[in-house]
């Protein structure tokens with residue numbers, strides 16, 4: 001018989017009762033170092049006093065009012081995000097897929113209202129992940145996710161990542177814009193080359209295309225900068241955010257330049273829940289932490305400790321690991337044995353990770369992870385790696 005909770009996930013047989021910082025604890029007292037952070041979402045870890053207080057205080061006042069009224073918490077959040085980014089205006093919603101849907105609507109609408117109604121198509125990249133709604137399945141372009149859900153939504157073309165000639169070759173008179181993850185998350189922590197991002201920006205300008213970035217996973221500090229595109233020294237025209245933005249309270253956002261955002265006049269786009277006082281209070285509390293002077297510089301320093309340790313680990317266990325890649329605290333370890341085996345071995349040693357495409361084990365710890373916790377994680381992963389060695393070399397490594 002089917003489970004009451006629809007079986008859309010192969011869940012690990014673990015149920016957590018509470019969390020403390022970077023740790024998750026089961027009801028029977030087993031403790032795990034949470035280097036998955038609920039898929040790069042629990043950006044401040046668990047039970048963070050400032051986030052908990054902000055949510056509790058807001059919940060006691062008013063949780064939801066709808067966008068029929070002013071929402072001071074949303075106005076403040078939008079001003080802060082605009083002040084810290086390329087954007088002039090922000091729209092709040094409830095998830096990543098919903099943010100990307102809005103982003104594509106904005107690209108189409110802006111082209112339509114600027115005298116280019118024929119420009120409707122968006123170029124996306126192989127290996128991308130943009131969400132599970134019908135249109136985002138098409139933007140993602142992974143046949144496995146789309147199977148049985150056809151017909152695919154029209155309007156998305158795909159080219160290989162980091163290939164400027166392929167991108168230029170795919171541009172037609174119907175192309176409206178490009179959508180890219182500066183660091184592909186689900187696809188296997190594959191990074192767009194910084195030079196490619198700069199060429200992409202120049203190409204969009206050359207052809208009058210709008211550049212959209214999906215920073216749902218790599219944004220909000222995770223890369224060591226507030227937004228991952230900052231590493232390339234360029235900016236998009238419109239960007240989607242979600243995952244870590246409100247520390248685990250469901251929220252998405254679209255940040256856009258005025259040239260794009262001004263076409264979203266009343267009646268063109270909406271949401272019932274999006275940007276409600278509770279979610280915005282949580283997101284403002286997250287920003288209090290990650291925009292505090294020195295926080296991101298220190299995150300970058302801590303991330304480099306993790307990187308150095310992982311590179312050493314990969315070099316010591318070539319039978320288990322192939323390479324280490326990513327940005328900041330979004331790290332992919334490509335495995336030489338099935339990534340599910342490596343993840344299970346890590347879990348057996350007390351550290352939680354999240355698998356990604358291309359046989360990668362993804363590490364995305366809370367942004368507050370300490371040096372000591374990174375050292376502990378590396379020790380657990382070393383013991384985990386030993387579990388994955390073929391039995392002959394296991395003896396040798398002892």
Ligand SMILES: *Cc1c(COP(=O)(O)O)cnc(C)c1O
Nearest residue numbers: 095096097129130131185216217
């Ligand atoms: C998770 C993710 C999404 C989808 O977000 P949901 O909140 O699950 O809808 C889209 N794009 C990227 C890059 C993501 O990591």
